[in-house]
Every structure is written in structure tokens, then in C-alpha cells.
Amino acid sequence: MALKKYIALVFLFVASVNCKQAYKICVAEQYLKACEEMLEVPTKSKAVLKCIPARDRMECLSYVQQRQADFVPVDPEDMYVASKIPNQDFVVFQEYRTDDEPDAEFRYEAVIVVHKDLPVNNLDQLKGLKSCHTGVNRNVGYKIPLTMLMKRSVFPKMNDRTISPKENELKAFSTFFSQSCIVGKWSPDVKTMRTWKSQYSNLCALCERPDACDYPDNFSGYEGALRCLAHNGGQVAFTKVIYVRKFFGLPVGTIPANTSSENPDEFAYLCADGSKVPVRNKACSWAARPWQGLLGHNDVLAKLSPLREKIKQLADSGAATKPEWFTNVLGLSEKIHHVADNIPIKPADYLKKANYTEVIERGHGPPEPVVRLCVTSNVALAKCRAMAVFAFSRDIRPQLDCIQEASEADCLKNVQDNGSDLASVDDSRVAAAAKKYNLHAVFHEVYGEKKKPNYAVAVVKRGSSIKKMEDLRGKRSCHNPYGSFSGLDAPLFYLINKKLINPDQCIKNLGDFFSGGVCLPGVDKAENNPRGDDVSNLKKQCSTDNSPVKCLEENRADVAFVSSADLPNFDKSKYLLLCLNKDAGGTSWFENFETCNIAMAPSRTWLSAKDFLSDVSIAHTPLSLAQLLADRTDLFNIYGEYLKNNNVIFNNAAKGLETTEKMDFEKFKAIHDVINNCGVA
Ligand SMILES: *[C@@H]1O[C@H](CO)[C@@H](O)[C@H](O)[C@H]1NC(C)=O
Ligand SMILES: *[C@@H]1O[C@H](CO)[C@@H](O)[C@H](O)[C@H]1NC(C)=O
Ligand SMILES: *[C@@H]1O[C@H](CO)[C@@H](O)[C@H](O)[C@H]1NC(C)=O
Ligand SMILES: *[C@@H]1O[C@H](CO)[C@@H](O)[C@H](O)[C@H]1NC(C)=O
Numbered sequence: 001m002a003l004k005k006y007i008a009l010v011f012l013f014v015a016s017v018n019c020k021q022a023y024k025i026c027v028a029e030q031y032l033k034a035c036e037e038m039l040e041v042p043t044k045s046k047a048v049l050k051c052i053p054a055r056d057r058m059e060c061l062s063y064v065q066q067r068q069a070d071f072v073p074v075d076p077e078d079m080y081v082a083s084k085i086p087n088q089d090f091v092v093f094q095e096y097r098t099d100d101e102p103d104a105e106f107r108y109e110a111v112i113v114v115h116k117d118l119p120v121n122n123l124d125q126l127k128g129l130k131s132c133h134t135g136v137n138r139n140v141g142y143k144i145p146l147t148m149l150m151k152r153s154v155f156p157k158m159n160d161r162t163i164s165p166k167e168n169e170l171k172a173f174s175t176f177f178s179q180s181c182i183v184g185k186w187s188p189d190v191k192t193m194r195t196w197k198s199q200y201s202n203l204c205a206l207c208e209r210p211d212a213c214d215y216p217d218n219f220s221g222y223e224g225a226l227r228c229l230a231h232n233g234g235q236v237a238f239t240k241v242i243y244v245r246k247f248f249g250l251p252v253g254t255i256p257a258n259t260s261s262e263n264p265d266e267f268a269y270l271c272a273d274g275s276k277v278p279v280r281n282k283a284c285s286w287a288a289r290p291w292q293g294l295l296g297h298n299d300v301l302a303k304l305s306p307l308r309e310k311i312k313q314l315a316d317s318g319a320a321t322k323p324e325w326f327t328n329v330l331g332l333s334e335k336i337h338h339v340a341d342n343i344p345i346k347p348a349d350y351l352k353k354a355n356y357t358e359v360i361e362r363g364h365g366p367p368e369p370v371v372r373l374c375v376t377s378n379v380a381l382a383k384c385r386a387m388a389v390f391a392f393s394r395d396i397r398p399q400l401d402c403i404q405e406a407s408e409a410d411c412l413k414n415v416q417d418n419g420s421d422l423a424s425v426d427d428s429r430v431a432a433a434a435k436k437y438n439l440h441a442v443f444h445e446v447y448g449e450k451k452k453p454n455y456a457v458a459v460v461k462r463g464s465s466i467k468k469m470e471d472l473r474g475k476r477s478c479h480n481p482y483g484s485f486s487g488l489d490a491p492l493f494y495l496i497n498k499k500l501i502n503p504d505q506c507i508k509n510l511g512d513f514f515s516g517g518v519c520l521p522g523v524d525k526a527e528n529n530p531r532g533d534d535v536s537n538l539k540k541q542c543s544t545d546n547s548p549v550k551c552l553e554e555n556r557a558d559v560a561f562v563s564s565a566d567l568p569n570f571d572k573s574k575y576l577l578l579c580l581n582k583d584a585g586g587t588s589w590f591e592n593f594e595t596c597n598i599a600m601a602p603s604r605t606w607l608s609a610k611d612f613l614s615d616v617s618i619a620h621t622p623l624s625l626a627q628l629l630a631d632r633t634d635l636f637n638i639y640g641e642y643l644k645n646n647n648v649i650f651n652n653a654a655k656g657l658e659t660t661e662k663m664d665f666e667k668f669k670a671i672h673d674v675i676n677n678c679g680v681a
Contacts, residue, residue, distance in 0.1 A: 021047065021048060021303070021306070022048040022049065022050040023047060023048070023049050023050070023070050023071065023300070023303075023306075023307045023310070024049075024050045024051075024052045024068070024069040024070045024071075025049050025050070025051060025052065025069065025070070025071060025072065025329070026052045026053075026054050026060035026063050026064060026068075026069035026070075026071070026072040027051050027052065027053055027054070027060070027072075027329050028053070028054065028055070028056050028057060028060070028328075028633075028634035028635075028637075029053035029054065029055065030633070030634060031324070031325070031328040031329050031634065032051055032053040034323075034324040034325040034328050034329050035051035035053075035325060035329045036051055037323065037324070037325055038051075038314065038323075038325035038329055038330070039051065041314060041317055041318070041325075042317075043310060043313040043314060043317060044309075044313055045306060045309045045310040045313050046306075047306035047307055047309065047310040049310065051329075052068060052069040054069070055637050055640070055641070055642075056633060056634055056635060056636050056637045057072065057074065057078055057634060057635050057636065058081065058386055058390060058635070058636045060072040061074075061078070061081065061082050061085060061088075061090075061295075062085070064090065064295065064296060064297050065085060065087075065088045065089075065090070065297065067297060067299070070296055070297065070299075070300050070307075071093075071294050071295060071296035071297075071300060071307070072294070072295055072296075073096075073292065073293070073294055073295075073329075073330055073331035074292065074293065074294070074295045074331070075292050075331075076289060076290045076291075076292065076350075076351060076354075076356055076360075077360065077393040077394050078295070078393070078635075079092060079290075079293075079295060079347035079348075079350060079351055080347070080351060080357070080360050080393040081389050081390055081393050082295060082347045083346070083347045083348040083351070084389055088297075089297055089298035090295050090296070090297060090298075090346065090347050091295070091296055091297070091298055091300070091301060091344040091345065091346060091347075092293050092294065092295055092342065092344065092345050092346075092347055092350045093293075093294055093295075093296055093300065093301070093304060093308070093341070093342065093344045094293050094294040094308055094311060094339055094340065094341055094342065095290075095291040095292070095293040095339070095340045095341075095342050096291055096292045096293055096331070096332060096336050096337065096338070096339060096340075097291055097336065097338040097339075097340050098335050098336050098338060099254070099335075099337070099338050100242070100252060100253050100254060100255055100335075101242065101252065101253035101254070102253070102254070102338045102340060103253065104253060105288070106288035106289060106290055106291065106354055107288070107289045107290060107291045107292075107336075108139070108140060108240035108241065108242065108288060108289050109140075109240060109241045109283060109285035109287075109288040110139065110140035110144040110145070110238065110239075110240060110285055110286055110287050110288065110289075111140075111238075111239065111240065111241055111244060111269050111283050111284070111285050111286075112126075112145075112236055112237070112238060112269065112270040112286070113226065113229060113236070113237045113239065113244055113267055113268070113269060113270070113279065114229075114235065114236050114237075114267065114268055114269075114270045114276070115229075115235065115266060115267060115268075116265070116266055116267055116268040116276065116278070118235060118236070118270075120270065120274070121274045121275070122273075122274035123148070123149070123152055123270075123272070123274060124152055124153075124154045125274075126149070126176075126177075126236055127154050127155075127176055127177075128176075128177070128178050129177060129178065129235040129236050130177065130178055130179045130180065130206060130233055130234050130235045130236070131173075131177040131179075131180045131181075131206075131234065131235070131236050131237070131238070132180070132181055132206060132219065132224075132225040132226070132228035132229050132232075132234035132236065132237040132238070132239075133145070133180060133181060133182045133220075133225055133237075133238050134220060134221055134222055134224070134225055134238065134239060135182065135183045135184040135215065135220050135221065136182050136183065136184035136185065136186050137184065137185075137395065138184075139289050139359070140222075140238060140239055140240045140289075141182075141222075141225060141238045141239060142182065142238075143359055143362060143395060144238070144286065144287045144359055145238045146169060146172075146173075146362065147287065147358055147359045147362045148272070148286050148287065149176065150172070150362075150364075150365070154176075155172060155176055156171070156172040156175045156176060157172075157365055158171075158172050158364040158365050159364055159365035159366065159367070161369060163617075164398075164617040164620060165364050165369055165397040165398055165617075165620075166186065166187060166397070166620070167196060168364050169364070170182075170186060170196055170200050170203060171200065173200075173203060174200040174202055174203050177202075177203075178202065179202050179205040179206050179233075180202065180203045180204075180205070180206055181203075181204065181205070181206035181207040181213075181217070181219045181220060181224075181225075181228050181232075181234075182203045182204070182213075183204070183207055183212075183213050183214050183215055183217045183220040184213075184214060184215065184220075185214075187620075188620070188623055188624060188627055189659070197213055206219060206228055206232055206233065206234055207219050207220065207228075208232075219232050219234075222239045222240055222242075222243035223239075223243050223246070223247055225237040225238060225239045226239060226243065226244065226247045226262075229267075230262060230267075236270070241283045241285065244269075244279055244283070245279075246258070246260075247260065247262055248260055248262050248263075248264035248267070248279055248280075249262065249264070250264060250279070250280060264278070264279045264280050265278070265280075267279045269281075269283050269284050271284035271286075272284065272286045286355065287354060287355035287356060287358070287359050288354040288355065288356065289354065289356060289359075290350055290351060290353075290354045290356055291336075291340075292331060292336065293342075293350075294311065295347060301344055304344070308339075308341050311330070311339055312339045314330065315330065315332055315337050315338075315339045318330070318332070318337075319332075319337050322334065328634070360392075360393055360395070361392075362395070363397075364397070368398070368399060369397070369398040369399070369617075370398050370399045370400070370401040371398045371399070371400055371401065371421050371422065371617075371618055371620075371621050371622075372401045372402070372403050372419075372420035372421045372422070373400060373401070373402055373403065373420065373421070373422050373423075373622075373649075374403045374404075374405055374411035374414050374415060374419075374420040374422065374423040375402060375403070375404055375405075375411070375649060376404070376405060376406065376407055376408060376410070376411060377404075377648070378404075379642060379643055379645045379648055380404075380648050380649050381402055381404045382643070383638075383642045383643075383648050383649055384400065384402035384649060385402050386636075387400060387625065387636070387638060387649075388400035388401065388402060390625075390635075390636050391621060391624070391625045394628060396620075396621055396624045396625055396628070397620075397621070398617065398620070398621055399621075400621050400622075400625075403419060403420040405420075408423070408424075408425065411423035411424075412425070412433055412436070412437045412439065412607065413437060415437065415439060415607065415608060415609050416437040416438055416439060416609055418609060421608055421609070421618050422442065422606045422607070422608050422618060422622070423439075423606065423607055424604050424605065424606045424607070424649075425604070425605055425607060426602075426604050428485065428489065428602050428668045428669065428671060428672035429672070430602060430605045430607070430663075430665045430668060430669075431665040431666055431668055431669030431672075432669060432672070433607060434607060434665065437607075438609070438610060439607040439608060439609055439610065440607060440608065440610055441605050441606070441607055441660040441663065441665060442605075442606050442607065442608050442618055442619050442659070442660060443605070443606050443619050443622060443623060443657050443658060443659050443660060444603040444604060444605040444606065444657070444658060444660050444663060445603045445604045445605075445650060445651060445654035445655075445656070445657060445658075446603065446654070446655060446656045446657070446658050447565055447603070447651075447653050447654060447655055448564065448565060448655060449655070451655050451656045451658075452564075452594060453600050453601060453602075453603050453662075453663070454486070454563050454564050454565050454600075454601040454603065455486075455563070455564040455593050455594065455597035455598070455599065455600050455601055456485055456486040456489075456490030456491070456561065456562075456563060456564075456597060456598040456599050456600075456601050457486070457561075457562060457563070457564050457567070457577050457578075457593055457596075457597045457598060458491070458559050458560070458561055458577065458578040458580055458598060459548075459552065459559065459560040459561075459562060459567075459570060459575050459576070459577060459578070460558065460559050460575065460576055460577075460578050460587065461552070461558070461574065461575060461576075462573075462574055462575060462576050464558065466558065466559065466578065466587075467578075467585045467586055467587065468578075468580075468585035469494065469495070469498065469500060469578075469580055469585075470500070472513075472514065472558065472559055473500070473513055473514075473515075474514075474515050474516055475514060475516050475557075475558040475559065476514060476516035476517045476518070476541055476556065476557040476558050476559075477491075477514040477518050477519075477541070477557050477558065477559050477560070477561065478518070478519045478541055478548040478551035478552065478556065478557040478559075478560045478561070479491070479518070479519065479520045479521070479548065479560070479561045479562075480521075480548060480561060480562050480563060480566070481520070481521040481522045481546070482520055482521065482522035482523045482525070482528050483522065483528070484563075485563075485601045485602065485671075486561060486562050486563035486566075486598075486601060487520065487521075487548075487561050487562065488520065488561075488675075489671055489672070489675050490561070490598045490599045490601070490671065491510075491561045491598060492506055492507075492510060492674075492675060492678070493599070493670075493671040493674050493675060494580055494598055494599075495509075495510065495513060496674055496678065497674070500513060501513050503674065503677065503678045504678070505678075506675075506678035507523070507533070507535070507538070507678075508533060510538070511535070511537040511538045512537075515537070516558070517537060517540035517541045517556075517557075518537060518538045518539075518540060518541055519538075519539065519540070519541035519542035519546065519548075519551055519556065519557065520538045520539070521542060521546040523535050523538045523539065524538075524539055541556045541557055543556065547569075548560035548561070548562050548566070549562075549566070549569045549570055552570070552575065553571075559578065561598075563601060564593040564597070564601075565653060567590045567593065570590070572589070572590045575590070576588060576589065576590075577589070577590060577592065577593060577596045577597065578596075579595075579596035579597070580597070580598045581595075581596070581597050581598060581599065582596070599667070599671065600663070600664065600667075602663070602665070602668045603663070604650070604651055604654070605660065605663070605665075606619075606622070619659060622657055623657055623659070625638070626638075626656050626657035630656055638650060639651070639652060639653075639654045639655065640652050
């Protein structure tokens with residue numbers, strides 16, 4: 001008895017100690033399960049970890065700041081964001097390095113390599129030379145040289161406001177160097193890229209395939225830039241140290257030297273002060289990208305050793321098989337999984353010692369261009385500001401700026417008056433808003449796995465004889481609620497447009513057409529039926545559950561009018577779509593909703609004023625952000641709930657952003673007008 005009690009006490013004691021000492025690691029909620037699997041991994045260290053789920057890495061930063069979590073694995077760019085949070089006490093206390101270079105201070109150091117006899121003794125003299133780069137937008141081959149060169153007065157100014165920031169950069173390089181090889185995707189917009197590649201074609205002249213000027217190119221990438229220097233007429237190459245050493249057959253960190261046909265004695269590093277250093281010697285760099293690492297709050301320093309040991313042991317134990325937690329929870333990778341302790345350091349200082357802060361903050365010369373997004377609530381303002389810092393840290397320009405107005409209409413007016421650049425409008429009102437405020441649509445949300453606009457669709461049972469709307473006369477229907485595009489506007493417009501019902505008293509006529517009975521949720525609400533018409537037939541097929549899915553399942557209707565977004569809720573083996581957009585009618589599989597539907601539904605759309613900045617420039621920041629986060633919602637989930645609020649800036653259901661070329665706003669307006677004219681509130 002006494003022994004049992006004793007054991008119980010010991011157990012309680014151990015449990016409470018463990019509990020007190022549990023280190024809380026913050027993880028994007030999509031990886032919570034992987035994190036919990038990590039907790040099961042046996043290690044020699046008895047330190048206990050606990051997984052704290054957050055929306056994404058950005059929310060993790062505020063969790064760590066507020067002590068809801070103790071630490072989170074981050075990239076240098078996240079450290080920059082962290083350093084900008086007011087009143088934080090963050091420290092970087094462990095670095096993630098490679099096995100090849102476990103003692104290197106930085107992940108990579110940016111260097112300039114030249115032929116040893118090149119007659120230059122300061123950086124200004126790089127003007128007019130032939131240059132070799134890794135590729136567009138990359139760190140050591142593009143961003144870092146640009147950051148350093150733009151400080152020199154001989155480098156062309158990049159503040160021409162009639163062209164976009166990116167074009168300013170390309171134009172400056174194109175003017176400064178006589179020929180270069182800078183491959184890659186110069187713009188997210190294909191048309192723009194083509195124009196630039198012909199306009200600034202000397203930036204592709206040194207490539208293996210100047211016409212393509214894209215990957216793969218023998219003279220692009222870290223090693224390719226050196227090949228370009230040694231064998232394709234290049235005079236200066238921008239790359240990183242480790243590749244220089246490999247290229248010239250010199251040992252790297254723990255890896256012994258290989259033989260190389262390249263002669264290291266012919267080449268030298270060009271240092272920031274204009275001096276040259278043989279490539280056999282220690283390199284002089286001008287900036288570096290720091291390692292990724294672990295960021296915690298200041299209180300973890302008091303109990304750091306057990307945590308550090310635990311992380312190292314986890315990294316070692318996952319290195320062979322690389323389970324999901326290894327990459328998605330700890331942020332390690334095939335190459336980078338050597339965990340090194342560093343003297344704890346503030347994130348701002350960590351970046352500064354690599355000269356990386358100025359690389360992140362790289363501008364284009366005053367006045368810096370901004371794109372101003374208009375929002376209508378405090379929480380949207382907070383989210384917009386968070387997006388602005390995040391996008392800035394990841395080199396997306398122009399900078400996002402956030403303007404708050406009281407309402408959607410105020411925002412539209414503000415854009416018209418050049419107080420902001422972008423405001424959003426929902427539903428069918430885009431065309432009307434564009435006319436009223438002299439604006440035009442620039443980009444819109446897309447939805448679902450396929451990242452497409454939504455469509456209004458009609459769902460019928462497989463095996464039914466229904467092929468056309470006419471076949472539905474006298475039958476029964478279920479709808480998404482009153483006021484929805486898919487449930488009411490689109491089917492009603494269709495019926496009126498095809499002259500199947502009369503536009504006067506269209507709601508009543510809808511009930512007469514589907515004389516078997518209708519379920520149109522909300523039709524009997526006072527605000528939707530101010531005259532108190534008899535709408536009993538339009539409620540007849542409803543039950544306690546208003547969902548059109550249940551309605552079809554329970555055989556209360558022959559057709560359901562819903563959105564393509566609702567289709568995953570139906571059993572697709574039992575139903576088909578009715579192709580009302582085709583004159584011949586017919587049915588098709590759910591997967592084909594883009595070609596078999598009633599009409600495309602309007603998405604939330606952003607409008608800008610005519611004749612100010614070009615669309616490419618205005619849309620560049622939001623579209624680049626959406627592209628960057630397309631498969632990295634763990635970094636920043638800009639869609640979905642924000643601080644417990646729904647539909648903040650973007651709809652929760654959105655999955656991406658697209659330019660508006662395929663949207664027919666006039667059609668939306670026509671639908672809207674017909675519906676309004678027939679007395680629907
Ligand atoms: C790349 O260029 C180098 C130097 O011109 C040449 O030796 C090599 O064969 C090329 N490699 C490929 C894959 O084209
Ligand atoms: C030498 O060659 C081996 C095999 O190709 C490679 O794994 C290693 O990284 C090379 N070492 C250096 C310093 O480039
Ligand atoms: C940072 O810049 C200074 C001055 O230009 C340079 O001497 C130093 O080597 C740079 N640091 C790194 C890590 O490249
Ligand atoms: C719009 O406002 C911005 C910011 O105040 C200003 O720089 C720009 O010149 C204005 N554009 C026009 C066309 O008035």
C-alpha cells in the first residue's frame with residue numbers, strides 16, 4: 001500500500017516536473033499531427049516537447065512573443081519579420097547548417113570572381129563589363145549584387161516611376177553591364193516577360209541559349225556563372241564561395257578536394273574595397289545569407305541546454321528517413337540538418353552581421369513606390385500590415401501600404417481619388433462599381449483545388465431523363481439561399497433569359513415553373529418578401545435541414561441549384577451536372593463544371609483607378625504574394641480565419657489570386673440588372 005502510494009507520488013512528481021519543463025514548439029496547424037509523431041520519437045534526452053498549433057509561422061511569432069509557445073524554426077526572412085514586432089525579446093539560439101560545412105558562419109557568402117588580371121581596383125570599374133549571374137531574383141547572383149551596386153553613384157538610378165520596380169532593376173543592369181546572363185522568370189506575367197526579354201536582350205547575351213534565357217542553361221546557377229566567366233567571355237561572376245571552391249578543385253569544409261580542369265591561379269575574388277584575393281585563399285564576401293535556425297523568447301535562455309540537446313538528437317534520428325516532422329515541423333532538409341549551438345543573439349543582430357538586413361531592405365531609391373490597399377476594418381488593417389511586412393521580407397516590391405476607410409463604398413471612392421490603389425468588391429457589383437467610380441478590375445480570388453472561379457451549377461440524379469431546363473417544368477427544386485448567385489440569381493436569370501418564365505413577379509413565377517414545390521431558404525424572411533406574398537410553394541420542399549445536398553438525398557427535389565464550391569458535399573457517384581450553358585443541354589460529370597454549368601459566378605475582385613500605375617505594377621505585389629504562398633500556407637495563410645474573424649480581406653474559401661482576363665463583368669451586371677428589375681430585393 002505504502003509502496004503504491006510512493007510510486008504514485010513519484011509518478012506525480014515526475015509528471016509535474018515534465019510538465020513544468022515541457023518546451024512548447026510552435027507549429028503550423030496543418031502539421032500538428034506530424035509534430036505529435038515527433039513527440040513519440042525516443043531520444044536520450046529526457047527533455048519534453050509540447051506541440052502548440054498556430055495558423056502559420058507568422059502567428060507562431062506572436063505566440064512565442066506572448067509565451068503561448070517557447071520557440072519556432074524560422075528562415076532569415078522570418079527573423080526579419082520577427083525583429084519588426086514591437087516589444088519582442090526574441091533570440092536565435094540554434095542554427096541549422098549543412099554536414100558539408102558544419103563550421104561555416106553563414107549558409108552562403110556572396111562573392112565576385114574575376115580574371116586575376118582584370119584591370120579594376122574599385123567596384124565602379126565593373127561598369128561596362130560582361131557579367132555572369134546565377135539567375136533573376138536569386139540571392140547571391142542578383143539581389144546581393146544589386147544591393148551593393150546601387151550604393152555606387154555610377155550605377156543607374158532605379159526610381160523611374162513610369163516603369164515597375166522590377167523593370168527598373170533590369171534596365172539598370174542592362175545599362176551598367178555590356179552583356180550578361182540573367183536567366184529565369186523576370187515577371188509573373190508572361191506577356192510582360194517577353195517584352196522585357198527583347199527590350200533588355202543584352203542581359204541574355206552571355207547565356208548558352210540567349211533566346212530562351214531560362215533554366216536550364218549551362219551558364220546559369222552557381223556553377224554555371226563560373227563557367228560563363230571561364231568559358232563564355234564573362235569578365236565578372238556573382239556566385240557563392242562553396243561553388244567557387246568546388247569549381248576550381250579546392251577542398252570545401254569537411255569535403256576533400258577533387259581534381260578539376262579549371263585553373264584556380266587564373267582567377268581572384270574582388271573584395272568590397274576593390275582589392276583582389278586569390279581564389280585559393282579565404283574569400284572576401286560582401287554579404288551572406290545566414291543559416292535558418294530556432295527563434296525563441298528570452299526566457300528559454302534560462303533552460304537552454306536540455307532543449308538544444310533534444311533538438312540535436314531529433315535531427316540526428318530523423319536524418320536517415322526524413323519523416324514528415326523532420327521537414328515540416330523542425331524545418332530541416334536533406335542537405336541542412338546539422339544543428340549547431342550559437343551564442344544567443346537577437347534576430348536583428350543575427351541578420352546584420354551577415355549584411356543581410358540591407359539585402360532584405362533593398363529599395364529602388366526615393367521616393368520608394370508603394371501599392372496602397374484599402375481595407376474597411378481594424379482587423380483587416382492588422383492583417384494588411386502583417387502581409388506588408390511579410391511580402392517586404394521576401395523581396396516583393398512595390399511595398400504594400402494599408403489604408404483604412406469606413407466602408408466598401410468609401411474605399412472605392414478613395415481609389416478614384418488616388419488616396420489608395422486597390423479596393424475590393426464582392427459578388428455581382430463589380431461592373432456597377434467600376435462604372436460609378438471609373439475603376440477597372442485587376443485581379444480576383446479563385447477557389448477550390450483547381451484554383452478556378454466558382455460556377456453556378458444545376459445538379460440532377462444520375463439516370464434521370466432530365467437533359468434541359470424545359471424538362472424541369474412541373475418538377476421540384478432545391479436552392480442555395482435567397483440572395484445567393486448560385487441559388488437564385490443564376491437560375492432565375494436563365495429562366496427569364498430563355499423566356500421560360502415572365503420577368504414580372506419573377507419569384508412567384510419561379511414557384512409556378514417548379515410547380516412540384518421548391519425549397520428556397522430565406523424566401524419568407526420579411527426583408528426578402530416585403531409585400532407579404534404567398535411564398536408557401538417556395539418553402540414547400542424545405543425540411544428542418546435547408547441544405548440542397550440533403551434535399552436531393554431525401555428525394556425532396558429533382559434538381560439542386562448550387563455552387564461548384566458545394567459539389568464536394570454531394571456523392572458524385574449518384575449525381576450529374578445539367579449543362580444549361582449549352583444550347584443542346586445534356587449532362588456531365590462533376591469534374592467538368594467549368595464547361596457544364598449555368599454561369600460563371602463573380603469572385604471577390606480588386607479594382608484600381610484608370611490611368612495611374614500600370615496594372616502589372618499594381619497587381620505585382622498581391623499576385624507575387626499569392627504565388628509565393630500557393631503551396632506554403634504554413635508560412636502565412638492569408639486565406640482563412642484571421643484572429644478569429646472570417647473573410648478578412650480575402651474570403652475564407654479563396655485559394656489564390658488571378659488576373660481578371662477571363663471574367664465577364666458585363667454578364668454579371670446583366671444578370672444583376674435582370675434580377676433587380678424583376679423585383680428581387
Ligand atoms: C557547358 O559548357 C562547358 C564549357 O563551354 C562545356 O565544356 C560543357 O560540355 C557544357 N555542358 C553542357 C551540358 O552543355
Ligand atoms: C568531389 O566529388 C565527389 C563525387 O562526385 C562529391 O561528392 C564531392 O562533393 C566533391 N568534392 C568537392 C570538394 O567538390
Ligand atoms: C559586410 O560588408 C562589409 C563592408 O562592405 C564587408 O567588409 C564584410 O565582409 C561583409 N560581411 C559579409 C558577411 O559578407
Ligand atoms: C497619386 O498619389 C500618390 C501618392 O500620394 C502620388 O505620388 C501620385 O503622384 C498621385 N498620382 C496622381 C496621378 O495624381
